[in-house]
Structures are given as C-alpha cells and as structure tokens.
C-alpha cells in the first residue's frame with residue numbers, strides 16, 4: 721500500500737477512511753497474507769495526523785475524526801496479515817504510529833529523515849494507546865524519555881533505540897521489504913496470527929473497553945483554547961519555516 725497524498729501524506733479524515741477501506745479489502749481477501757506500507761511522496765512517509773482536522777472545527781468533527789483514528793489503529797495493530805513498514809521518509813507522530821503498529825520496520829538510512837512521537841513538542845499528549853504501542857516496541861525507559869521530550873530521532877538513532885528494525889540504502893528498500901515479507905510468510909499463518917494476537921491483545925482490548933471515554937478525553941482536550949492556540953502556533957511555525 722503506497723501512501724500518495726501530497727505534500728506530506730498527512731492523515732486527514734479522508735485519508736484515514738480510504739486507508740481503512742483499503743485495509744479491510746485486503747484483510748478479507750484470502751489470497752492476501754501480507755502488506756508492505758510505503759510512501760509515493762518523496763522524503764515523507766507520513767507527517768502524522770492532519771492538524772487542520774484538529775483545529776478550529778466543531779466538537780462533532782473532533783469526535784468523528786478521533787473515532788476514525790482509533791479505527792485505523794485497531795485494524796492495523798490487530799491485523800491478521802503480516803505488516804511491514806518500508807519507511808522512505810520522515811515519519812513524525814501519527815506517521816510513526818503507523819510504522820509502530822506494523823510487525824517489522826525498515827527505514828532508509830538518510831540522516832535527514834526523522835521518526836518519533838513528538839506530540840509533547842506540539843503541546844499535546846500522545847494518548848495511552850500510542851504510548852502502549854511505543855512501549856511494546858522499544859520498552860518502558862526509552863519510550864518514557866522519548867515521549868516526555870517529544871523526540872524526533874534520526875534514522876540511525878531510531879535503529880539504535882529499536883524503534884526501527886533495520887536501515888537500508890534507499891535503492892534497497894523495496895527488495896529488503898520483500899525479503900522480510902517472504903521470511904515472515906514462510907511460517908504457517910495460524911501459528912503466527914495466534915502469537916501476534918497473544919502479544920497485542922491486552923493493548924487492543926484496553927482501547928476497545930475505553931473507546932468512547934477516549935473520544936471524550938480527546939474532544940475535551942483538543943477543544944481547549946490553550947491547546948487550539950498551541951496548534952495554531954505550530955501550524956504558523958511550519959508555514960514560516962518555508963519562507
């Protein structure tokens with residue numbers, strides 16, 4: 721699955737809806753046992769949640785958007801397929817979350833590409849299920865420091881921390897992703913799927929059990945004037961950076 725929503729593959733409501741439909745089709749296709757996620761936009765895997773969906777909109781819109789974000793995560797983290805992220809560009813926040821929900825992450829070894837959960841830098845808080853997914857990948861200590869600082873890690877640092885599993889030159893990315901997929905698909909599906917489910921169940925169940933509460937927390941949090949102000953300033957900063 722190739723993300724192609726220029727300029728930065730931000731995860732808008734439309735993007736997420738299309739993503740979920742695409743994933744469901746693949747999940748229901750018995751001939752499809754694995755998916756490689758990558759980007760068709762140069763230098764960017766995904767810039768994370770579309771900030772304009774969280775800024776200056778109605779409470780109803782925030783709730784609809786957050787339910788879609790939850791749905792994307794539940795489907796991807798709970799997928800029966802083998803999922804490989806071929807990270808060919810920067811991947812902050814929600815973009816990093818997509819990579820973290822996969823079974824394996826390969827990143828291009830470009831010192832300009834960054835990845836991480838940088839929510840704290842925007843004055844927002846990564847929700848518990850972002851945090852849980854991060855902890856399950858890198859362990860508690862690394863996740864705690866990285867989340868509190870809202871760190872965006874270079875590709876080599878991300879590899880050192882275990883946030884990505886492998887680094888490759890750009891030209892080798894697709895070949896490597898295909899080789900990893902072949903290795904994972906060589907096992908019987910049922911054994912791998914039950915093992916994956918066992919490893920992820922507690923974290924998935926936690927969101928399912930608290931889904932509406934999580935929506936309300938998000939809506940209350942994001943609609944606070946102080947948070948709206950932080951997001952507006954952040955968007956301004958992104959625009960100024962270009963001038």
Ligand SMILES: CCCCCCCCCCCC/C=C/CC(=O)SCCNC(=O)CCNC(=O)[C@H](O)C(C)(C)COP(=O)(O)OP(=O)(O)OC[C@H]1O[C@@H](n2cnc3c(N)ncnc32)[C@H](O)[C@@H]1OP(=O)(O)O
Nearest residue numbers: 730767768769770771772812813814845937938941958959
């Ligand atoms: C007990 C308490 C409980 C509390 C519970 C609270 C629960 C609430 C939780 C709330 C959590 C919400 C979670 C959010 C997760 C996210 O994903 S937030 C998004 C974070 N993303 C970022 O920080 C990335 C920002 N973008 C960049 O850093 C850069 O754009 C880039 C590195 C990705 C690319 O750089 P470059 O190639 O130089 O492009 P730009 O010129 O910067 O951007 C082009 C264009 O795109 C716009 N843009 C970039 N990112 C986004 C985005 N994420 N959303 C919307 N728009 C984006 C950028 O403004 C430019 O627009 P213009 O061309 O200027 O119009």
